Amino acid sequence: MDEVVTGEAVVLEVPVARFPSRMIALAIDLAVQFFLLFVVLLATGAAIAGGGLDQASGGAVGLTSIVLIIVGYPAIFETLTRGKSLGKLALGLRVVSEDGGPERFRQALVRALTGVLEFWIFFGIPALLASLLSSRGKRLGDMFAGTFVIQERLPGRKTLAAPLATVPPYLVDWASTLQLSGLTDATAETARGYLSRFHELTPAARAEFGQRIAAAVQAQVSPPPPPGTPPADYLTAVLSERRSREHARIMAHGPSAAGPGPFAARPPSPEPPADPVNDPAATRPSGFRPPV
Numbered sequence: 001m002d003e004v005v006t007g008e009a010v011v012l013e014v015p016v017a018r019f020p021s022r023m024i025a026l027a028i029d030l031a032v033q034f035f036l037l038f039v040v041l042l043a044t045g046a047a048i049a050g051g052g053l054d055q056a057s058g059g060a061v062g063l064t065s066i067v068l069i070i071v072g073y074p075a076i077f078e079t080l081t082r083g084k085s086l087g088k089l090a091l092g093l094r095v096v097s098e099d100g101g102p103e104r105f106r107q108a109l110v111r112a113l114t115g116v117l118e119f120w121i122f123f124g125i126p127a128l129l130a131s132l133l134s135s136r137g138k139r140l141g142d143m144f145a146g147t148f149v150i151q152e153r154l155p156g157r158k159t160l161a162a163p164l165a166t167v168p169p170y171l172v173d174w175a176s177t178l179q180l181s182g183l184t185d186a187t188a189e190t191a192r193g194y195l196s197r198f199h200e201l202t203p204a205a206r207a208e209f210g211q212r213i214a215a216a217v218q219a220q221v222s223p224p225p226p227p228g229t230p231p232a233d234y235l236t237a238v239l240s241e242r243r244s245r246e247h248a249r250i251m252a253h254g255p256s257a258a259g260p261g262p263f264a265a266r267p268p269s270p271e272p273p274a275d276p277v278n279d280p281a282a283t284r285p286s287g288f289r290p291p292v
Contacts, residue, residue: 025087028087041065082103092152109259126139174226180238
């Protein structure tokens, strides 16, 4: 698992694809490309032998076909399928941007062009060395394009397993109705910092800051929590639901990922004014540091 910070400052944990699964996916893609090359070159040779093409035309057709198969196949296929080739489809893998967003054509083209050097000229040795040295298993094409490969299909495993990533059971139904579009990144980061350092605070500080931060979140999120909900449970439910929805959007990469909607990407919100209610940092005790 690895952390990805989205454009909305939401920290997600995504499963990075393992080296063996990437190698199998690559082998499938290369097998497809070799088969296509064989068919095209065989057809071109037959056309030249039959008089349908002269040597110059046959050479041009063959060269164009080779470029389209070696470079065009991965670039176009991954663009149309939002980061998947035939091999990745079979293994449940997907190429994503550094921020977890869908792979774009420019990135797919850079990966394909670098793949010519990595796989077709140097037989995969540069890709192998780069993957072993990278914490995310990146090959050179990923480093140049700003992408990495995730394991999209994980049967029998939860997509989120980090601390504070689970909505308390008694708040599940309520959390599914939350309207989170008004929650600013600054407020969410303050709440996340409070929860991550919850056990480091004294009981009095937990209660004081929990109430203040919960009040700031309630001013931006609706509906309000059920009566009697502890501030820590309320904040955990809000942040977990926000993370879950963003994670589902990234993994799905459907048309709604970039379209309008309550959870669509939005420009960064301005920092809230510093006051005791909406900015708990104004009165925080020494030693408590919200994340920057």
